[in-house]
Amino acid sequence: MRGFQILMIIVCLLLLSNLFAQHDVLTQVFTIDALLNGLYDGETTIQELAEWGDFGIGTFNALDGEMVAVDGYFYQVTSTGTVQIPSPEIKTPFATMTFFESDSRHDLQPRLDFHTFESVMDSLIPTQNIFYAIRIKGSFCAVQTRSVPKQIPPYRMLSDITASLPVFHLEDVKGLVVGFRCPPFVTGINVPGYHLHFLTEDRKAGGHVLDFVIQEAVLEIDEIRQFFMILPEDETFYQLDLTIDREEELNQVERAIPDE
Numbered sequence: 001m002r003g004f005q006i007l008m009i010i011v012c013l014l015l016l017s018n019l020f021a022q023h024d025v026l027t028q029v030f031t032i033d034a035l036l037n038g039l040y041d042g043e044t045t046i047q048e049l050a051e052w053g054d055f056g057i058g059t060f061n062a063l064d065g066e067m068v069a070v071d072g073y074f075y076q077v078t079s080t081g082t083v084q085i086p087s088p089e090i091k092t093p094f095a096t097m098t099f100f101e102s103d104s105r106h107d108l109q110p111r112l113d114f115h116t117f118e119s120v121m122d123s124l125i126p127t128q129n130i131f132y133a134i135r136i137k138g139s140f141c142a143v144q145t146r147s148v149p150k151q152i153p154p155y156r157m158l159s160d161i162t163a164s165l166p167v168f169h170l171e172d173v174k175g176l177v178v179g180f181r182c183p184p185f186v187t188g189i190n191v192p193g194y195h196l197h198f199l200t201e202d203r204k205a206g207g208h209v210l211d212f213v214i215q216e217a218v219l220e221i222d223e224i225r226q227f228f229m230i231l232p233e234d235e236t237f238y239q240l241d242l243t244i245d246r247e248e249e250l251n252q253v254e255r256a257i258p259d260e
């Protein structure tokens, strides 16, 4: 009997450790360089994405807007700046997800902008060689975001469309910054450094973050040491030349403020 009880305890502990292990995994669909190459149609539905996390960012098939996932809810920031709830059947060609569990909490100084925030967070983390999920909740003097209009095939390269994307200037807003800091060695796979999206508290605006100025906010960081990738069974993906270094192009796509 005692042997059986010990066995049951071991089984329970193993199940529990497995459960917790899954919670510290970053899961991503496809690669950033596939997206840069114009592969805008994926196979993974939002419903399937939810199995990999309750927190994340990405885009939708045909690049139809920016994705923000928070507390298990998915939001689609469209190119007009409005936010809608995507149908669970909508698919994504690129997304990064995790189950967010805060490992540390920090008050952020007023007037902090995106660039200064990066140095502040860099000084808070123990290493740049692991993944971090980032959640910033608070009020912002200003947030500059952008979204992407739905593309029509034949698709152009991402760098050819980012110069003319709609930009939104949000002022005096409460909201949530959701995103990741990836290690430098993910070049070609994900975005090295910071990649953040924004959603207002009333869930009516947001987008891919280009810049912000914090009024009062709290930063929560989730340290992630496991990485899981889902690649497509797709002839277009199979034929892509992913040997080309697109780092400069990626910086332009992620950070450059489009001409207005």
Ligand SMILES: [Zn+2]
Pocket: 057, 058, 066, 195, 196, 197, 208, 209
């Ligand atoms: Zn983005």
